[in-house]
Ligand code: FES
């Protein structure tokens with residue numbers, strides 16, 4: 056099968072990859088670049104475990120083809136902390152038990168970060184609707200939503 | 214072996230606790246918020262191949278032949294296996310069924326049943342190879358619905374199957390002819406017919422529930438390797454590494470000592486990862502290919518190929534006197550199990566009424582095979598389905614006799630020392646306290662908002678102990694590693710570390726819990742049934758006590774005083790009295806530093822079959838609104854009240870309550886397996902199998918009741934199962950109070966709600 060060469064920037068680093076035409080950005084991240092922090096729960100755009108930010112826009116990495124990722128900037132969970140300095144969202148999830156098993160957590164955190172970048176002061180309902188694309192089977196969402204609201208408050212310096 | 218701690222846990226209600234009861238950050242959390250945690254599909258090994266499974270398109274067929282020759286010739290294909298590559302084990306035996314479930318042999322029994330598998334250098338090649346495998350099927354008539362499967366003229370799945378427990382008094386079953394009814398199970402007590410005559414009010418109804426899937430977000434994935442010497446290593450997400458090892462040993466005929474199972478981080482299980490699927494297949498491929506093989510399921514494979522929970526049909530009847538005393542109860546229950554037995558259906562008759570002190574009960578239960586995926590455990594296996602019916606009748610009876618819903622349940626509540634219908638006598642239990650807390654909570658006290666309906670329900674789960682083997686090692690700097698062989702399904706490592714830290718009097722950050730592989734410890738039973746934090750607490754507190762005793766001995770020898778002259782409190786060893794002499798206290802770390810200069814390694818292990826689990830009880834209160842135009846049900850307010858015994862880590866206990874309730878909300882309102890006439894599942898994806906999302910549910914309020922279990926060092930019971938038991942019943946009761954008809958069937962999805970509303974209006 057003919058492969059395509061792409062270059063892309065992930066969390067500030069330049070990468071090259073040879074991609075089969077049917078492979079998704081999620082396959083590229085996980086299997087080619089070995090950035091396994093982004094998770095696959097469905098590969099059909101229904102669970103949000105693969106959430107990444109592509110050129111500033113929240114996306115399901117499983118719904119974008121690898122070949123489409125030529126030249127893009129991707130932000131994944133691996134780029135969220137600055138060195139050992141956790142993002143306020145990561146801290147809030149730890150402190151308020153926003154995660155149980157943790158498989159949905161990378162996707163939820165990336166999606167929540169995208170929300171707070173455009174809306175630093177969301178209501179609880181806004182958070183619930185924004186994260187409606189991220190399935191979590193463990194938490195019942197309560198502590199996950201509270202963690203996002205606490206982080207938002209912290210980031211506003213309120 | 215006798216273990217003192219099982220006789221005397223050392224529980225003291227007035228013990229001052231520094232760590233237990235707080236909510237520190239879980240140690241595994243850091244890796245989980247940064248993407249570093251290694252879940253099952255995150256392992257990549259040199260030379261690793263991709264494994265893919267070919268699945269049956271038919272729900273029921275004889276496999277006449279399989280031709281894999283073309284697939285084997287394809288460049289990049291390194292191994293192909295079929296049922297013929299597995300040791301032959303007699304059909305109808307537990308291991309015979311188990312091996313046929315992971316790879317069909319004579320017949321396929323459900324759409325999605327594995328028939329062959331390949332290992333290849335890439336996923337694309339593996340998929341291409343699957344297309345080259347030719348399977349010749351003789352298609353047979355199928356049966357999906359369990360009631361249809363019970364009829365004498367139903368297509369028979371297993372010609373060798375005869376109903377266990379058949380009795381001439383029951384025309385549904387016969388021991389003489391092949392049947393799809395695996396077992397008939399009767400359980401009861403007292404004189405039910407006479408007791409129903411004493412009742413002033415009797416309600417009898419029929420109910421049905423649909424299979425739902427556990428819905429873990431991490432699909433099953435595993436990596437198998439095999440050394441030249443035949444040693445197998447398996448990496449996978451599992452709730453039962455030791456059980457996997459032992460079953461693999463049986464079905465693959467390999468010594469257990471040659472199989473190492475290492476659990477990955479577990480991305481949700483809820484009972485669904487207590488049985489293997491791809492793992493034996495990956496191993497057979499790896500043995501043939503002599504290279505590591507990874508198999509990762511797609512979501513569609515998870516739905517079609519791994520266990521949902523049992524769907525049920527039930528007929529339930531309860532009678533009570535005007536004063537609220539229940540005189541008798543009766544139930545007939547049918548459980549679907551998929552093509553093979555193993556639904557744990559006997560839990561249901563045992564647990565369905567347990568919490569009410571009933572003297573006259575009769576239950577008959579049937580487990581039935583049909584052409585659908587084999588069921589797997591799910592929180593409180595088989596119990597929520599039947600409590601859905603029981604608690605509907607309880608609410609109806611309370612209304613009929615004009616009694617408050619909680620008072621009616623309180624009137625019949627089991628108290629300490631109550632005897633169950635399965636002949637267990639309870640010790641200290643907290644059902645009454647749970648009901649009292651529910652009655653006193655803000656939700657129950659506040660009026661039902663206009664246009665809404667309120668429902669309540671209660672639930673029970675046994676909680677479990679079981680075989681547990683762990684070690685505790687003290688490093689020379691005084692920090693502590695505990696090695697555990699149970700799985701961590703939602704944060705048990707931190708709760709277990711907290712109990713160890715509390716016992717040793719050291720900060721919790723000085724304790725690390727490590728998930729062992731199966732070579733490192735003795736047998737550990739499956740992590741299920743709310744047994745893990747309870748059992749590990751017992752076993753590791755036992756280890757901590759052994760280490761304290763060992764260190765006290767060393768302190769005595771350092772001070773040159775008798776051992777009785779040393780006492781331990783708050784993390785330090787001190788002289789037990791002035792007569793022992795004047796010595797500076799020695800901390801755990803002080804003595805650990807002298808590891809080499811004293812007698813060497815300071816460590817303990819404890820292996821036991823833990824007993825003393827304390828039963829758990831809960832009460833849920835829910836308010837709903839129903840849109841009569843669309844049939845949509847909105848959960849407006851939800852409160853979970855449950856006895857935890859002792860909440861070791863309250864934030865995690867609340868998380869269990871909330872997560873269980875929301876899974877129950879999904880089961881109540883939307884989730885179901887939908888099959889077409891062709892016997893194929895029509896909704897094997899998250900778009901059509903709709904689990905609750907964040908905007909579907911409100912915050913879930915929690916009330917933690919703490920009636921300590923004196924058989925545990927800190928009073929813990931177990932909190933994982935009960936939260937899903939009352940949910941569907943509570944929601945159905947709330948809907949009933951809102952629209953005037955109490956649903957008797959799940960799910961209560963919009964089209965079905967509209968149908969019931971239409972029927973209600975037509976009956977007016
Ligand atoms: S894996 Fe992309 S949405 Fe589920």
Ligand code: FES
Pocket residue numbers: 153154155156157158159160190191192193194430480481
């Ligand atoms: S924490 Fe397990 S799925 Fe969200």
